[in-house]
Amino acid sequence: MTAATADAHQAAAEPVPGTAKALRTRTLRRQRGRVALGALLLSLHQTCEVLVPVAIGLTIDLAVTTGDTTALLWCVAGLALLFTCLASAYRFGARFALSATEREAHQLRLESARRVLHPRGELSGLRSGEILAVATSDAEQVATYVRAWAMGIAQVTAIVVTTATLLAINVPLGLGVLLGVPLMLLLLRIPAARITRRTEAKQATAARATAMATDLVGGLRVLMGIGARHNASLRYQRASERALTASVGAAATNGLYTGLVTAAGAVFLGVVAGAAGWMALRGHLTIGELVIVVGLAQFLTEPVRALGLVGQLFAIARASAQRLTRLLNAPDAVHPGDRLLPDALPEVPPAVELRGVSHGTLDGVDLTLAQGEFVGILTTDPRDAEALVDLLAGRAEGAGGTALVGGRPVPELDLTSLRRAVLVEEHDSVLFEGTLRTNLVVSRTARGGHTAPSTEAAANTDDDRFLREALAAAAAEDLVSGHPDGLDRPVADRAANLSGGQRQRVALARALVADPPVLVLHDPTTAVDAVTEAAIAQGTAALRAARAPGGATLVIASSPALLARADRVVVLREGRVHAEGTHARLAEDDPHYREAVLR
Template sequence: MTTGTPVAEAVRTPAEPPAAPATVRALGGRTLRRNRAHVLAGVVLLSLHQAAEALVPVAIGLTIDWAVVPGDVRALAVCVAGTAVLFTVLATAYRTGARFTLRAVENEAHLLRVEAARRALDPRGERSGLRAGEVLSVATSDAEQAAQYVRAWSSAIAVAVAIIVTTVALLAVDVPLGLGVLVGVPLLMLLLRFPAARITRRSEVKQATAAGATALATDLVSGLRVLMGINARHNAANRYREASTRALEASVGAAASNGLYRGLVTAASAVFLACVAGTAGWMALNGRLSVGELVIVVGLAQFLAEPVQALGMVGQLFATARASARRLVRLLNAPDAVTPGNRSCGEEPLVALTGVGYRTLRDVDLELAPGELVGVVTTDPRDAEALLELLSGRAEPEEVRGTVTVGGVPVHELGLDALRGAVLVEEHGAALFEGSLRSNLAVGTDAGEPRLLEALRSAAAEDLVSGHSQGLDRPIADRAANLSGGQRQRVALARALAADPPVLVLHDPTTAVDAVTEEAIARGVAAARAGTVPARATLVVANSPALLARADRVVVLVRGRVRRTGTHARLVEEDQAYGEAVLR
């Protein structure tokens, strides 16, 4: 049992999806574990780069004390060769380490995108409370931001190595000076934690408002033709302008926090390094440091500005990654909209509703046997929606009174494959996707060209093939924008007929076509579903007289209850309200 949307089949991957992390910390830990080879290689090489860069001032200072001051040419040659080796290691380690780290980041971003998309497209659905545009933002922007967790940790470890090497070198030159650096750097990082928390909050607000604007834009674009038809474009533009303004204000706020944080890091590190350099100069004037040692201290103090500022940027990376990871965890841990069972369907998928109460429905009894074509007429659209939710298996079992069975098995006890294999619900708002007419018709089935053409004829849509030079390979634009509303509706119907499910449920499949085409569709659907072996059942929820006239019986729902049952002709004669509802 499924909807007619081909996306439901796209998530049927052979690989079992990984368990969703319960917390942001768990997501970060999993990120490091599944990229450990590249992360480890990147950390080692970037740490080697930072250590080599920290040793450059040491090499220059030793060259002055060992070769320049005493005038030893041989020592100068050895020092120059050693410095050349040091720079070679420095450059090679950075290039290779950055490549490993970037590969880990991109790989994790890909895995997170796939995981988010799998969760969003899971046939069981999800109850995260996120709109379609927000889910899109989480699966793209937030996945990329959360993957920066790899880069943050790699950079943090490499920068820590640089600070350790620098501190050891300063301790070797002068113990009090080295201790001052050893105490000063952690204190500086502790003070910078407070603005980092603000960045996390601002980043989360920024991502949330941006996702909201994306969701609204998605809704408006999908309904653009309707908005143009009712002349509501200006109101829609104003709504999007307001949402975009909120997103802009949040982005500016986040950028301001980031800018303030960077300014604080730069200013604090400059003051700290000025103190270190001033102290070293005073010690050189008093004769406690040689010329080479002074160069080492000043060079290390100047170099230390880079890892100290990098630590500040690492804090910003962690803050941004945590904000996006929190949104990812919300999606990945969202409860299922439907909780399926694991039972199989009977040989003949008889659909039966017995004493069912759900939403607006009250004590509904309805059976659909193989070979039948049954029409359902509702006076309240909510009754139709509730019925479709029941038949598609989206209703929560605890919310349903009575029983809904397929092949004698309760719907909530059937496995997903059994549900999809038994009943296909083609809803009124079925979507088409960019590609070709063939790819839209054949999705989820192994139907060949003759079967696809027959489905198009049954849906009165053969003109889409005969009237185009590319036939079934006719291109379909994004959201089928190059087709009219009636053409989109007929293609969706043809797709459902090509799938040839044991039980087909159609909801208002002819609302966008004229009366002549509607009559042709009614004939085609009835013929396509009749006389098949094994017998196929069809349920049409509609007010179309052309479709209802070909039904074996029509069930009339009034205020959620079954009021009348009979043939279309008999109901028209005996029930004036029915005739007024369906005849036009």
């Protein structure tokens, strides 16, 4: 097991901190080993930096002013050793600190992804683009907290060693530094709170702009189709301008803070150098000691400025930790039970049974889906279809009535067991980047089925025939036969290289490959023509009957081709069961049904 894998397992086992402060504390505790080594080596580097002006001053007093060649050679050798130690300590110290930062950022990204991809869902209230920004940018900012600690300890070490050296040379100078540095740092804390507020506003507006950009890219074809591209562009322009304003405000605050740190360091250097020069003129300091004091005072501006940067990093980490904690502590979207279902549902009771179910716009719906049945659902209100899909997918928190799968109440079922028994292929299904093969086998793999071979060398195997049969049933065999790569045909991110109808047919084929005990299809043919729709209806019904004689299929659609293949059709109107019968009888007897279906 690699160190990264071990860190990932450790992150998965740890409880999620409840507050932003607890998150930062855990971040530091989790990387304490690397932070300690990094801080130790960086402190050694800073100590060597302090000793450089000391070594130069001693060289002047011991070798230059006395003309002692032997002492000069010893001093030069000492300087060479000092610089070797200085460079090595910084190299390895920075490596440990950077390693801690990158590993922690990796773990925070994994935690964010784990929370977003959890089967129970999350109710953070963040859109997809905002979640992306939190899981990337904010995770990186929080991870810099550990690096800031290593830097801060090293800079404090430099100030302490410098102060001790100045006290050894001249007590009044040392005391002046000892009192001046804390006072200056205390004054520099005042703008830190403003940095936190400005950074939080910057991250929030940037995340909203990212979310809007993600939505626009995903729906670009639709926007162009309805002629709303210009309005969408204006909305994004306004969001981008707000993000720009917030970013400029944060940059201005950071720039002001950096300027204050630089100015304070320069003033401090001037005061110390002036005091040391006055003491040298009075004969209280030698030439070498004057060089040491001025050199140390000049060097002291670096750790003071670095401490200012550390304060800035702490402020940014606080702002990002608040946003990341909101995501990690988001409540579950659903709260399932722990009862398990068998891999094959029993013939009795029915596969799915609804008794007086009320959820969303549904009002007292009774519905039974027996093993082996192919049932169509026609809803006159799209909200009824959405409510029914949520109910069968296990997302209907607080629904009234009783919903049973395999004779067991849905709220009592383990979510994994429920989704293994009931596959809901929603209208807006997403395909993943890869190939046709990888998109088709993903659902079967998740359900414990056999994976198909991953190369063309495996063509003509049983698994390949299994996939091709599903594609044929979904009228998507042309995607394989019409491409030189066949099943290994590339699929871009979100299937951008496929048309809407092709994406819909591949998603249907993926659902058929999964071969679940209960298959729920929601408008699976809205993006195809009538001829293709008829082929899909025939192929889907035939494949389900051949592969899963005891499997139940529920199709929520208004397609006459699909409804004609159903054993019976249930009509939902105003949230209630209005009529039930075969497609032919309903089309003959019910004028409302004819109006909704026959076109």
